[in-house]
Structures are given as C-alpha cells and as structure tokens.
Amino acid sequence: MTNIRFLVVEKSFIIRQGIKTILHDLSNAELIEAADYSSSLENIIEQIRPSVIIFNHKLLKQQPDIYQILKAAKENVKLVLIKGPNKKLDNEKFFDLCIDIDSAKSQIIKELNDLIEELKSNQIEETSDLSDREIDVLKLVAKGKSNKEMADMLFISTHTVISHRKNIIRKLNIKSVAGLTVYAILNRLISEDELNNIS
Amino acid sequence: MLINKYTKLSDVILARYNCMPVILRFGIPFGFGDKNVEEICRQYQIDADFFTEIINVFIDEDYFPQTHLQEFSVKTIIDFLLKSHRDYRDRKIPYIEKLIESLEWKSPEAQKNKSLIKNFFREYKNEVIEHLAFEEKEIYPYALRMEEFLQKKIQLKEEEISKFLMNSYEEQHDDIEEKLLDLKNIMIKYLPPASNLDVEQMVLFEIFRLEKDLNNHARIEEKVLIPKVKWIEKQLKTINNL
Numbered sequence: 001m002t003n004i005r006f007l008v009v010e011k012s013f014i015i016r017q018g019i020k021t022i023l024h025d026l027s028n029a030e031l032i033e034a035a036d037y038s039s040s041l042e043n044i045i046e047q048i049r050p051s052v053i054i055f056n057h058k059l060l061k062q063q064p065d066i067y068q069i070l071k072a073a074k075e076n077v078k079l080v081l082i083k084g085p086n087k088k089l090d091n092e093k094f095f096d097l098c099i100d101i102d103s104a105k106s107q108i109i110k111e112l113n114d115l116i117e118e119l120k121s122n123q124i125e126e127t128s129d130l131s132d133r134e135i136d137v138l139k140l141v142a143k144g145k146s147n148k149e150m151a152d153m154l155f156i157s158t159h160t161v162i163s164h165r166k167n168i169i170r171k172l173n174i175k176s177v178a179g180l181t182v183y184a185i186l187n188r189l190i191s192e193d194e195l196n197n198i199s
Numbered sequence: 200m201l202i203n204k205y206t207k208l209s210d211v212i213l214a215r216y217n218c219m220p221v222i223l224r225f226g227i228p229f230g231f232g233d234k235n236v237e238e239i240c241r242q243y244q245i246d247a248d249f250f251t252e253i254i255n256v257f258i259d260e261d262y263f264p265q266t267h268l269q270e271f272s273v274k275t276i277i278d279f280l281l282k283s284h285r286d287y288r289d290r291k292i293p294y295i296e297k298l299i300e301s302l303e304w305k306s307p308e309a310q311k312n313k314s315l316i317k318n319f320f321r322e323y324k325n326e327v328i329e330h331l332a333f334e335e336k337e338i339y340p341y342a343l344r345m346e347e348f349l350q351k352k353i354q355l356k357e358e359e360i361s362k363f364l365m366n367s368y369e370e371q372h373d374d375i376e377e378k379l380l381d382l383k384n385i386m387i388k389y390l391p392p393a394s395n396l397d398v399e400q401m402v403l404f405e406i407f408r409l410e411k412d413l414n415n416h417a418r419i420e421e422k423v424l425i426p427k428v429k430w431i432e433k434q435l436k437t438i439n440n441l
C-alpha cells in the first residue's frame with residue numbers, strides 16, 4: 001500500500017505544526033512538505049505530486065491566482081480547505097473537504113480518514129507475489145548472472161530484465177544481490193548446492 | 200527536544216536513551232549527579248559545543264548542525280568519528296555476530312538458516328570494515344593534513360589543489376545501510392522463526408540500533424566534517440592566489 005501524500009500550504013508555523021500532528025495520527029498518510037506559500041506552488045505540486053493539498057482559505061483572498069493553480073490541479077488532487085470558525089464560504093463546493101479550524105481533533109481525524117479511505121479505494125492493491133517471469137529472473141540473479149546473460153538466457157531484452165529486477169526489489173523490499181539470494185534459498189527457488197557449483 | 204550546555208546530562212539520558220553510546224564514546228562514565236553538560240565537559244576536557252552538537256544529531260533526526268560548525272577543529276571531529284568506528288568494529292558488529300551465532304532452529308533442516316544469515320551478515324561486516332578503513336586511511340588523514348596546511352598557511356602547488364578530495368568523497372559517501380535493511384526484511388518477513396525467539400528479537404533490536412547509529416555517524420561526516428574541510432580547501436585556494 002502506498003501512502004497518501006499530503007501537501008500543506010500554510011503560512012502560520014503554528015497551524016502547520018498542528019496539521020503535522022494530526023497527519024501523524026493517521027495511518028497511510030505521509031506529509032511531504034509543509035510549505036509556506038510562495039509563487040512556486042505550481043512547481044511544488046508538479047514535483048511532489050501530492051494526493052491531497054491542505055491550505056488556508058486566507059490564501060485565496062491574498063493570492064487570487066492560487067485559485068487557477070488549484071483548478072488546474074484539481075483533477076488529480078483532493079483539495080482540503082481550512083476555514084475560520086463557523087464561516088460559510090460561497091465557494092465551498094469547489095473543495096473536497098472544508099475543515100473548521102475550531103473542530104475537535106477527533107472530528108478532523110474522522111473527516112481526513114474518510115478522505116483517505118476514498119483515495120485508497122481508487123488505488124489498485126498490489127500483491128507482493130512474484131510472477132513466473134520474475135521468479136526466473138530472481139533465480140538467475142541469485143546465481144550471479146549479469147543482466148546481459150539473463151536477457152540471452154530468457155530471450156528477452158536487457159531493458160525487460162532491468163524492469164523485472166526493479167519489480168522484484170519493490171515487491172520483496174530486498175535490494176542487494178546477497179539479500180535476494182537468501183530469499184531465493186529460503187523459498188527453495190534455488191538450492192545451496194546449485195550456488196556452490198557456480199563458485 | 201534539543202539540548203544546550205546548561206542541560207543536565209542525566210536529563211538528556213532520561214529523555215533520550217539512544218544517546219548513551221555517544222556519551223560512552225566520549226569516555227564519560229555514569230554517576231554524574233546533577234552536573235550539566237558544560238560542567239561535565241570541563242571535567243573530561245571535552246569541547247562542550249561539539250559535544251552538544253553531536254548529542255543533538257543523535258537525539259533529533261531533523262537536527263541540522265551548523266551553528267558552531269567553524270568552531271571545532273577537524274581533529275576534534277575526527278577523534279570522535281574514530282571512536283565511533285572502533286565501537287562499530289570492535290563491539291557492536293561482533294556483538295550482533297555473537298547473537299546470530301546463538302540463534303537456534305528446531306529441525307536440522309531449518310538450522311541451515313543460521314549459516315545463511317551468518318554469511319549474509321559476514322558479507323555486510325566486510326563491507327562496513329572496508330568503508331571504515333577507507334576513511335581511516337584516506338579521508339581522515341587527508342582532512343587533518345588540510346587543517347595543518349591552513350594553520351601553517353602553507354602555499355600549495357597547483358597540482359596539490361587539483362587533488363582536493365572532499366567533493367568526490369561527498370559524492371561517493373554512503374551510509375552503508377542497504378544490506379541492514381535487507382536483513383531486517385528477510386528476518387521479519389521471510390525467515391522461519393527461530394526457536395529462541397528472544398534472541399532473534401535481540402538480533403533485530405541490535406540491527407535497528409546499529410542502522411540508526413551508522414546513519415547518525417554518516418550525518419556527522421556529511422553535515423559537519425565535509426563542510427568544514429571544504430571550507431578549509433577553499434581557504435587554501437585563496438591563500439594560494441595571493
């Protein structure tokens with residue numbers, strides 16, 4: 001499960017820290033950047049590709065052009081607005097969630113959790129099972145073959161070998177060849193005798 | 200929490216016990232009563248500013264040391280780094296090896312796991328030792344030499360300046376943790392559980408701790424040592440141009 005990435009755009013340090021504390025209590029939430037708003041917001045969004053942007057409604061007044069930036073981002077990003085106590089804003093519909101700054105922590109957590117659930121249901125859950133082809137590649141990695149050798153043996157391109165290797169590393173969370181070899185032996189994909197024969 | 204010179208050393212440990220190995224490396228034994236950092240450092244002839252910086256690096260991941268950067272000598276920094284190297288090589292790593300050695304599995308078949316883990320860790324150990332040895336043979340003596348050159352205002356030849364090392368060291372430097380991450384994953388997710396679970400848990404605890412410690416060590420090299428020596432390199436260039 002990949003984490004949901006939050007970008008916080010908030011001038012006040014105290015409020016930013018407050019949001020940080022709340023996000024800390026959510027599972028699957030990851031705070032990517034607690035940015036102070038500057039003209040570079042567009043770039044920041046481009047670079048870190050957040051799933052959720054949290055920001056203060058005051059920004060909309062101070063920086064009217066921010067509305068355009070958010071509009072452009074809205075397709076891929078959930079927008080969460082923090083508004084003053086008991087305020088009704090005319091453009092509330094534009095946002096996926098409006099949080100009243102006076103709300104209790106438990107209330108805010110509940111609202112954000114609902115948002116995260118919604119985002120998660122759109123993600124395709126990935127299994128960590130290796131495909132048959134990936135297992136073939138893993139066995140050869142364990143035997144110390146180079147990408148080129150593997151490509152020749154499996155009749156695929158080096159490029160494909162590399163992308164299989166990347167997938168294996170991501171699924172197993174094991175990066176080193178030595179680690180992958182241990183995994184292969186533990187799962188009886190390869191025997192220790194086979195390894196000894198090579199060396 | 201961050202500390203300063205007026206923080207009581209006992210409070211530091213009570214709040215963040217992970218800094219204990221560092222205090223030990225500075226050679227400070229327990230029983231320090233209510234003395235604060237400055238008093239203790241005076242007693243053991245340790246630079247209190249440096250001590251404070253190092254402890255802060257170890258207790259706060261986000262701490263970025265820079266305030267007193269220019270104040271400590273390269274020698275002070277390297278003395279500490281060397282003490283850490285010794286601790287990893289002579290105590291921490293052999294201790295984990297010993298723990299792995301005492302892991303047990305019930306079936307003779309599963310006992311093979313032990314040699315798997317042992318070999319994996321041995322390979323890792325060799326990598327770490329190589330990393331430490333490279334720094335001790337190449338980098339640290341180089342840094343000390345540069346500091347001496349600057350103190351004596353020695354004019355360097357063009358070719359010596361072209362051999363400045365810090366940029367390439369900075370680029371190549373890694374915190375040697377990748378294999379530890381792998382080992383954690385293998386033990387937590389894929390290895391059949393040992394029959395002495397408590398020992399297996401201790402192995403994991405020690406690996407987590409070593410990983411953190413190595414990470415902090417690398418941060419001191421990257422955020423304190425490298426900027427300092429780079430600054431010296433720059434001064435040496437300036438002297439040369441005059």
Ligand SMILES: [Fe+2]
Pocket residue numbers: 280284331334416420
């Ligand atoms: Fe080092």
Ligand SMILES: [Fe+2]
Pocket residue numbers: 330334372373417420
């Ligand atoms: Fe290092």
